[in-house]
Amino acid sequence: MSYSPRRSPLTVISASIPLEEHRFPSVSFFTLLPPARVTFVRQQLAAEVAEINTDSRPVSHYLNMVLWGKFSGSLVVEWLQTLHKLGSLPYLVPLAVFVVLLLLKSALEKTAPARLRRQVATLSLVVLGMIAMAMQLALLLSYQAQVGFVFSRIALLNGLFMTGLALGAGLLGQRLAGSRRPGLALALLLPLVAVILLAIPALLAWLGQLQQVAREAWYLALCLLAGLLTGTGFPLGFRQAQTDTGEVLHSSGVIAAADDLGGALGGLVTGALLVPLLGIQGTFHLLALSAGLVLVPVLYAEYAPERIAALQLRGHRSFPWGGLSWALLFVVCSSLILLILVQGAQPEPRTRFSDATLAQLSGAQRFDLCEKPVPCYLGRAADSNVVNTVALASITVAADIRGYAGPLNLLVAVDSGGILRGVRYLESDETPSYIAAIDTWLAGLSGHDFNHSLLALDGVDALSGATLSSRAALASINRAVEVGSRAAFGDSPIGAHEAAEQSSAWMAPQFVITLVLLLLFFPVYRDGRDGPRLLYQAAVLGILGFGFNTLVTEMDLINLSLGHFASLVDNPQRWLLLGFVLLTGLLFGQAYCGYVCPFGALQEFISRLGRYLYLRSYPQHPLELRLRYIKFVLLALLLVAVWISGDKTWLAFNPMQHLFAGRVGGWLGGITVVSLVGALFYYRFWCRYFCPLGAFLALSNKLALWKSFGPARRYEHCDIGVHDDYDVDCIRCHRCVTAADFGVRHRQQRKLD
Secondary structure, three states: OOOOOOOOHHHHHHHHOOOHHHOOHHHHHHHHHOOHHHHHHHHHHHOOOOOOOOOOOOOOHHHHHHHHHHHHHOOOHHHHHHHHHHHHHHHHHHHHHHHHHHHHHHHHHHOOOOHHHHHHHOOOOOOOOHHHHHHHHHHHHHHHHHHHOOHHHHHHHHHHHHHHHHHHHHHHHHHHHHOOOOOOOOOHHHHHHHHHHHHHHHHHHHOOOOHHHHHHHHHHHHHHHHHHHHHHHHHHHHHHHHHHHHHHHHHHHHHHHHHHHHHHHHHHHHHHHHHHHHHHHHHHHHHHHHHHHHHHHHHHHHOOOOOHHHOOOOOOOOOHHHHHHHHEEEEHHHHHHHHHHHHHHOOOOOOOOOOOHHHHHHHHOOEEOOOOOOOEEEOOOOOOEEEEEEEEEEHHHOOOOOOOOEEEEOOOOOOOOEEEEEEEEEEEEEOOOOOOOOOHHHHHHOOOOOOOOOOOOOOOOOOOOOOEEEEHHOOOOOOHHHHHHHHHOOOOOOOHHHHOOOOOOOOHHHHHHHHHHHHHHHHHHHOOOHHHHHHHHHHHEEEEEEEHHOOOOOHHHHHHHHOOOOOOOOOOOHHHHHHHHHHHHHHHOOHHHHHHOHHHHHHHHHHHHHHHHOOOOOOOOHHHHHHHHHHHHHHHHHHHHHHOOOOOHHHHHOOOHHHHHOOOOOOOOOHHHHHHHHHHHOOOOHHHHHHHHHHHHHHHHOOOOOOHOOOOOHHHHHOOOOOOOOOOOOOOHHHHHHHHOOOOHHHHOOOOO
C-alpha cells in the first residue's frame, strides 16, 4: 500500500501559492514538511509501481476498505478488487440492459406512445437524480482536496446546489415543459448534461492553478450549475407523466419517487465506490455515459414508429406475470454480461511453480526456468549440471485440447529417458463431481514409458463418468511431454508414434449414427404425421438416450455461457447436437423438445400409456397455466446461482442428466419417479412444469423464422392450451395436426362385465 501526505501542503509548495493566503501560519508548513522530506517522499512515490493516492483519485479509501475487509474475513474484498480491475463497465451494464429491454418490451407489446413517454421520462429522472447527487458529492470531495475547510462551507455549497435545483425546475424547466415538445427538450437536455460532465474534470485540473479565492468561487458556481441542469429535467418528466396518467397526484408521486431513487443510488455508490475506484475524472465520465444511454430511449419515444410488425407478431402474451418476466430477464442478462466482464479480469492460469513443488513431482533438486520456446523448468541433480527432467504446465502448449467444459491445466514432468515422472492437476472448468478422483487417477500414470506408446484410453481406464475429461487429460499430457522434451533434450520420445494412424472422431460410429438420426428429423418434422414421429422418437430414446447417453441439458447452457466447451476435433458429436438445437430453434422453435429429446420421448410414451389407461388429465384452468411458469423461474434462479457461486451442482436436480447414465439413487431417484409417474396423468409432466432447458428453448418460439416448413397446425386440437404460432407453451410436437392423441377424455370408458 502506498502513502502520500495530504495534498494541501504539497499543492501549496508545488504551485508556489503564497502561504499568507492559507489559514495556517507559514512556519507550520516548513516545520511539518521540510524540503528534504518533501523531496524524499516525491522520489519514493515516483519509484512506486502501485497506484498512488492523489486528490483526483483517492485510492487510499479503497485500500482501507480492502484492508479492513481482509481483517474481518469479508467476502466483499473479492468484489471490490474485481470492480477495481473492471473500471466503469460494471456500473453501466444494468442501465444499458434496462434500456434495451425497455425498448424491446415496448416494440413487442405495442406500448401506447403516451405510456412509453412516461416510462422513459421516469427513467430519465432516475438517472438525472443519480447524476445530481453524484456530481454534488464529487464536487464536495474535490473542494475538500483543493480548497479545504469543506465543513465550514458545507451549508453554502449545498445551499447553492439546492438553489440551482429550484431555479432549474422553477424557471427553465417550467418554460420548456410548457412547449409543444417537452420530450424533445428532455432529449436536448441530456446531451448538454453529458458534455458538461465530460468537461468538468479538465476544469477542475485548471482550477488547481488559480488563487484560492477564485478557485472557491468556481466551485460555488459549479454547485449551482449542477443543481440548475438536473433540476430543469423535473418539470419535463412531470409533463410527460401527466400526459399519460392525467392525474396530478399520480404524476407527481411517480416523478418524485424517481428523482429520490436516483438520488439514493448516486449517494450510495459515489463516495464508497465511484470516486475511490474510478477517481474524479472516471466518475464524471461514467455519469456522462449514463446520460448518453438514457438519451437513446428518449429519442425512441419521440421518433420511433408506433408499430414494428415483425416484433409485434411475436409479441403474443405467453407469461402470466409480464412484469416479473421482464424483471427476471433483466437480472439474467445483467448477470451474464457482468460474468463475462469478470471472467475477462480473472488471473491467468498457473504456469509458475516453486522449487518444492517441482522437486516433489519430478525428483530433481535444482531448477532453471526456460522461457522459450515455452515456459518450462529444467531440472538437475544437486551435484550435476546435466538436465535430466523437464516440467511445464500443459495449458501453455495444449490450450486447444478441451474436455467437456474446456482445457485442463496439468503440471507434467518427464525425464530425458521418456519416463513420466509425475502429473499434478492444477485447474479446469470441468464439473467437480465428475473429476473428483482425478488426483488419484493421474498418480497412477506416473512411470509410463513414452518410448513404447502414447497415453490413450485404449490402454488406460477413464475416470468414471468423465470420458471426455479423461481423453483431454491424456492428450494434454502427450502434448506437454512432446513439446517439453524437444525444448529440454532436443528430441521427443513421442516422435516415433506421430505417424501412427488414429481413428478420427469424425468417422466414429457414434458421430455418424447421430448425424444420420438428426438428418432424418427434417423429413419427419415436415411430414408431421403421428406414426413417423413416434417411430423417430423411439429411435431417439434408444440411440441417443439409452445407447449413447447423449443429451443436451442445462449443463450445456451453463458451459456455453461460461465459455467452456469441448474440442470440435475431439468431440464433434457434442457440437453436432448443439448446432442442431441452435439451427432448429432459429428456424422452427422448440422442435428439439418435441422430437429429439430422449427424456421428452420417454415421457411421451408414458403419457400415451396414461391416455389409454384413462389416467391422463387435461387441466387448462388459470392455476395450471401459471404453474407452467415454474420452469422459467427455475431457469433464471439456476443461471444466476451458478454464475454467482461458480458451483454447477445447482443444476444436478434434473433427472434427465442421470437417468440414462444409471445414476438415479437417493433424492434424484425420487424426482425421477415423480416425473415419470406424473407423465401418466399430465402430458410431459417434467417438460411442462419443471425443465429449465425446456424453458430456455421455449423462448426460441418467439423467433421461428421458417415456421412454414412444417405442416399447418390445428390449435383447436391442442390439449395443453396453445393458441398461437409464437406461444412459448408449444413444443412443436405436431400432435394437433392429425389429432391422433386428442379427444380420448371424451371417449366412454369400457364397462367391465
